[in-house]
Amino acid sequence: MSLACLCLLVAGCKQSAPVVRPNVAPPATYTPTPNSGNAYDTYALAAASAEKKIPEKIQRSTRLWPADYKKLDESLGPEVNQLVKANAQTYNSEAQPVSPESTPPYADGWRLLVETTSHRMEAAARERDWEKVLPLAETLARLGARTSQNGVAGALLGRNALERVRRAIAPNLATMGEGQLRRLATSLQRTLEETPDLSPAFEFERQQGALNLESLFDRLESNQTDSIANELGSRGGQTIASLKRLSAADRNDWLRALQGELDRHIEEAEAEVREPAKPAAAGRKWYDPSKERPWGDLTQNYLAQVRLLPALERTYLAKTRLLALTALIVADTKRDGKAPADLSKYPPSLTTDPYSLKSFLYRAAGREFRLYSVGANGLDDGGDSDRDGMTPDVTLESQPIGG
Numbered sequence: 001m002s003l004a005c006l007c008l009l010v011a012g013c014k015q016s017a018p019v020v021r022p023n024v025a026p027p028a029t030y031t032p033t034p035n036s037g038n039a040y041d042t043y044a045l046a047a048a049s050a051e052k053k054i055p056e057k058i059q060r061s062t063r064l065w066p067a068d069y070k071k072l073d074e075s076l077g078p079e080v081n082q083l084v085k086a087n088a089q090t091y092n093s094e095a096q097p098v099s100p101e102s103t104p105p106y107a108d109g110w111r112l113l114v115e116t117t118s119h120r121m122e123a124a125a126r127e128r129d130w131e132k133v134l135p136l137a138e139t140l141a142r143l144g145a146r147t148s149q150n151g152v153a154g155a156l157l158g159r160n161a162l163e164r165v166r167r168a169i170a171p172n173l174a175t176m177g178e179g180q181l182r183r184l185a186t187s188l189q190r191t192l193e194e195t196p197d198l199s200p201a202f203e204f205e206r207q208q209g210a211l212n213l214e215s216l217f218d219r220l221e222s223n224q225t226d227s228i229a230n231e232l233g234s235r236g237g238q239t240i241a242s243l244k245r246l247s248a249a250d251r252n253d254w255l256r257a258l259q260g261e262l263d264r265h266i267e268e269a270e271a272e273v274r275e276p277a278k279p280a281a282a283g284r285k286w287y288d289p290s291k292e293r294p295w296g297d298l299t300q301n302y303l304a305q306v307r308l309l310p311a312l313e314r315t316y317l318a319k320t321r322l323l324a325l326t327a328l329i330v331a332d333t334k335r336d337g338k339a340p341a342d343l344s345k346y347p348p349s350l351t352t353d354p355y356s357l358k359s360f361l362y363r364a365a366g367r368e369f370r371l372y373s374v375g376a377n378g379l380d381d382g383g384d385s386d387r388d389g390m391t392p393d394v395t396l397e398s399q400p401i402g403g
Contacts, residue, residue, distance in 0.1 A: 030094045039089035046082040047109025059108045072116040095150040097208035099215040118164035125168040138187045145195040151204035155312040170396040181331035188324035205306040209262040212302035239297045262303045272310040277355040277378040317354040339364040
């Protein structure tokens with residue numbers, strides 16, 4: 001056989017090489033069961049009911065108006081009661097990854113329920129009716145903490161629920177009674193202690209990333225590139241053109257590279273939550289910038305969201321611990337006439353700063369005190385923060401003065 005013929009044969013073999021697919025099990029179909037005792041089922045059934053009751057126009061709206069909230073309040077009372085009922089139930093997540101072109105089940109319903117419950121809690125807080133506020137705050141905090149373990153989408157829903165609790169309660173802590181403050185702190189501490197670590201969320205994102213890749217290459221082989229273009233947006237034209245030109249063997253190379261980048265994202269994100277926060281190194285990249293990455297837009301769009309988890313988790317832990325701990329400090333100040341001198345009397349589950357992995361920073365003088373986290377830069381900036389209490393130091397959205 002001539003060298004030319006051998007080269008043609010090798011080239012032909014390269015063109016016909018099968019694409020090696022991710023080892024992805026098909027997402028299981030899960031049907032929530034009434035009275036199962038699993039809070040996930042209770043939440044899911046309440047969300048499904050909410051989606052049936054509320055017009056799609058409201059469900060899809062990015063901003064709700066007073067008339068929308070009136071509709072929610074009038075329609076979703078039984079569903080809010082279901083959420084309150086779920087407080088006492090254990091939570092075993094049955095959330096499943098979905099392909100990029102699909103909508104996660106119950107997502108719209110859960111958003112409607114968070115909005116409705118938050119609106120009721122905020123109205124009661126304006127009236128300083130803490131006996132109405134506290135059960136709703138506990139409901140939202142528990143829901144937020146639990147859904148935060150369902151990957152990035154669940155963590156974003158959870159962040160919204162927990163933020164609504166803090167914004168309603170934090171500015172008013174000094175007006176609450178000592179017993180109410182301790183009830184709030186106990187409820188939040190219980191929620192914190194029952195929340196699992198990020199392992200389930202990382203595993204969810206590993207499965208989600210693999211499913212994203214499988215869907216991507218299925219659509220590519222079927223020449224369904226329009227949906228890929230819609231997902232990639234304006235930056236995706238060159239990537240799609242490159243995808244269309246790939247041989248089967250080249251697709252294998254891209255797929256293996258993408259799978260490796262997913263693993264790298266997860267490994268580095270897992271390591272991040274185990275280490276103290278520190279200032280980002282200027283110009284530091286997670287990949288080797290000397291090597292070409294023609295699939296970079298695919299990584300950014302379909303795989304990189306797992307890197308949001310450490311920041312979302314630290315925000316959740318810092319803000320929730322700060323709220324619970326501040327409630328206890330204000331309660332003790334009401335009882336003793338002065339703020340505690342230090343944090344040594346409180347449990348580490350509340351006093352540990354998830355950014356530094358050391359104690360929160362605290363200073364007290366008479367009835368006044370300052371409590372804060374070092375935040376993402378890992379530095380003590382004296383409690384200085386922005387209006388959201390996020391940078392440079394992390395604080396509650398409002399710093400109350402001890403009773």
